[in-house]
Amino acid sequence: MFNYGYFSFDSKESLMQKAAEYWNPGKVSFWTEAGTPMVIDRREGYFLYDMSGKRLIDLHLNGGTYNFGHRHPELVEVLKSGLDYFDMGNHWFPSVARAAFAEQLVKTAPHTRYAIFGAGGAEAVEIALKTARYATKRKKIVSIIKGYHGHSGLSVATGDERFSKIFLADKPDEFVQVPFNDADALEDVLKGGDVAAFIIETIPATYGFPLPDDGYLKTCQDLCHKYGAKFISDEVQTGLMRTGVMWGWQGYGLKPDIFVCGKGLGGGIYPISACLVTEECGQWLIEDGAAHISTAGGSELGCLVGHHVMEMLQRPEVISNVQFVAEYFAQSMKEMMARHSDIFVGVRQRGVVLGLEFDHPEGAVAVSRALYENGVWAIFSSLDKRVLQFKPGVVLDVDTCQEIMDRFDAAMPRARQLLKSGRRAA
Amino acid sequence: MSEHQTFDTPRLAVPDRALSRARMKVGRAAWAARYYKSFSREAVMAIAEAMAKAGHDRAAEFADLAVSETGYGVVEHKALKNRLCTHELLDHYRDLDLVTPRVDTERKIIELPKPAGVIFALAPATNPVATVYYKAMLAVLSRNAIVISPHPAAKKVSAQAARHLAEAAEAAGAPAGLIQCVEEPSIPLVQDIMASDRINVIIATGGTAMVRAAYSSGNPALGVGPGNAVAYVDPSASVDAAARCLVESKSFDNSVLCTNESVVVTLDGNRSNLERALRSAGAHLCNETDTDKLRQYLFGGEGFTLEAIGKSAQWIAERAGIRVSPSTKILVPVVVTPGQDDLLFREKLCPVLTLTAAVDFEQAVTFAKHTTRRGAGHSAAFHGDDSDRLVAFSQDMPVYRVVVNAPCSQGAAGFATHLPPTFTIGTGFAGRSSVGENVGPQHLVHWTRIAYAKDLPADLAGVDLSHVSSDRPKMAVPAPTAPEPAGDVSRDELRRLILEELRSLKGDV
Secondary structure, eight states, X not given: OEEOSSOEESOHHHHHHHIIIIIOHHHHHHHHHTTOOOOEEEEEBTEEEETTSOEEEESOXXXXXXXXXXXXXXXXXXXXXXXXXXXXXXXXXXXXXXXXHHHHHHHHSXXXXXXXXXXXXXXXXXXXXXXXXXXXXXXXXXXXXXXXOOSSHHHHHHSOHHHHGGGTOOOTTTXXXXXXXXXXXXXHHHTXXXXXXXXXXXXXXXXXXXXXXXXXXXXXXXXXXXXXXXXXXXXXXXXXXXXXXXXXXXXXXXXXXXEEEOGGGGTTTSOOEEEEEOTTGGGHHHHOTTSXXXXXXXXXXXXXXXXXXXXXHTSHHHHHHHHHXXXXXHHHHHHHHHHTTTTEEEEEEETTEEXXXXXXXXXXXXXXXXXXXXXXXXXXXXXXXXXXEEOOOTTOOHHHHHHHHHHHHHHHHXXXXXXXXHHHHO | OHHHHHHHSOSSOOOOHHHHHHHHHHHHHHHHHHHHTTOOHHHHHHHHHXXXXXXXXXXXXXXXXXXXXXXXXXHHHHHHHHHIXXXXXXXXXXXXXXXXXXXXXXXXXXXXXXXXXXXXXXXXXXXXXXXXXXXXXXXXXXXXXXXXXXXXXXXXXXXXXXXXXHHHHHHTTOOTTSEEEOSXXXXXXXXXXXXXXXXXXXXXXXXXXXXXXXXXXXXXXXXXXXXXXXXXXXTTSOHHHHHHHHHHHHHGGGGOSTTSEEEEEEEGGGHHHHHHHHHHHTEEEOOHHHHHHHHHHHHSSSSSOGGGTTOOXXXXXXXXXXXXXXXXXXXXXXXXXXXXXXXXXXXXXXXXXXXXEESSHHHHHHHHHHHHGGGTEEEEEEESSOHHHHHHHHHHSSEEEEEESSOHHHHXXXXXXXSOOOSOBOOTGGGTOSOOSBOOGGGGEEEEEEEOOSSSXXXXXXXXXXXXXXXXXXXXXXXXXXXXXXXXXXXXXXXXXXXXXXXXXXXOO
């Protein structure tokens, strides 16, 4: 019996049935068939507990949402104390939490001027694209093939057609896609002189974290400026210290006109996202401050939590810990790859953002399952299933890191077995 | 002022950032320890040397800062103590190898050193910098990481000193985070970290409550309690030499070392001799009125008057309303008959030494024994040449150090004797502690003993121990880019591994 006070379920099976019946049959059957039928029950630190009681170490973090782990006690305390004073607030008015948080964010990126808040990453992308259109008076948006920026109207149109066509939301005349790591292709489009912005994740997550070639991003930024377009960095997965610096673009010597962050900004306990813009791009905030509004965007509770997240991320202890975790996995994955080089063929890494390449078109699906069976949760990249997204948190401790690698090693034979049967089936 | 405070009181509760940061420091220390535990002896000694030099360079500056921050002690004496914890401490332990495996071919035992991991150390306000120096040095010599929580009254200078040593250590190749200090210490913070399962051992130097808390934390602890040292001056002693030792010891850093003498006891016939000698060594001998005034000042409130800790004799005399000559180094109240009830027989971390006289040696020992129970397991001093009495005294006293013909402050702490130099005096079972010696780096390492069968031949010399520690520090600068693809693992080796794993799959899920 799973009695939660407000509702109860007899068993995990009965929950799965209800979830399929009333919530999302596609997702329920997908995870069941994938061999990772997780229903997250308790959660604490970097550990998840399935309804069955099975414990999993979380290396998915829902894209960095749980950068500090689940229900970090300090963040929970902040939110609780916030609830004694604030609520979501009224987006129409200036507020202490929003002003303080906006100032704090802008100080981390001094070339920007304003922070505009949303409730989720897609909304922040939406704001970014609208801002670029306002600033350039142009309509066309360029993104990369296999890029991913969310599922709302404008953002979904920048991404893979898997998510847009189904809703007839693809707009090929306004949204153009170019191959990743191909600056010439971008320039060909920019030459038309009608491009408002080029948007790119600093390291494309859903594409499996392929690393940008040396100078690629800088060239893209320069090209944008050459042709009067805005350069937008999507920092939803690469921001917040995950690449070893606060914002991924800092590590590549960029100064994006607009950048977007979300996920971990709310500490995994209150949704909030932000779009930071330069003074030039932000002129619409002067012309018509209510041109973009959002009831849940920039909720005061979210601002309070976000403010504390930013403070925590700038502590020397956290910065040092990120370096230790990054270095540990760089070293350990090298050793692991040497031990399992028949299937494990590559590591893409920057900070605590890792993509692990497996030598099979669906290699990461099998590895994800094998890891799940061995108590580790890491997800494959939706748009490149060869690559496992491996996303350790910024305050992971040494013992858990060691345990992850021990479990990883133990999972490899099972992954090999799954791949073998998969090959036979194919 | 209070109005302003009300006005400025935050409208929201704010989490204890200092506590959260302290927990993060422990996490960071565990990372540092992970790498540092396999450093070679050469690398360890290079780091220790760099710390000793750095610590020595700023010993006087930190002594000055410590006295101005805490108001305790004497700058020159603190500078001396700080320096003692640099090159001299290192020299003392230079030949104690806690890194290299030990091979005993006779007994057929190999011993592998296993450092504790993360040390959580408390440092008192009375010896802040010396304790930071000393504990950091012990940690480094034993290949442990350390997080120091200083006394709140000395937090600034302690953090500064720790940071200085940490920078020197890191510049010499130590992992980042090996030496850290809590910037904003508090009792809840100390309690939380002491009870954390992320630390491996506590070194607690401080008040009884803190030391007991360390032992109650559930973590291994090296806790040492307070002292209440008694010096016995036998008629066989040269009273002038004894008096010089006593005055030197009591005036050293205004008596803030817990090894300082609290009471001196001699025999009736020797008392006036000793009084004269103390006077010529710089002591002010109190008459009955002065003694009463001093008792009233030091113990008139609830317990010991804290403001007197580490203050000079003149300062205390003035507060107590006693007129003394400007050259007075220590105050000596006189309690004619030994007994347990006089408050002046209790611990006094200030240059006040209570003099009393017993009718005979037996009474002196009985008195000394009972007095010492208030600081059991600590130290005592014996002045004289009668070795029978020395042994009898030492046998009866519930202490683990008896300093002979030397100042007890410096002697028991290993600076005027050949005892190991320390700022953590093990008070042993008598003092409800796990360690009775002067704490050193050897207490922070345990050894895995590989023991071969007695009766079977074993070739210990042929055992390769070269992988136990690395020749050079392992730490590399974290590379944000991807590592190189796997090197050339031999094909055969790979095949063997794969086959092995495939075999193990049979019967697997």
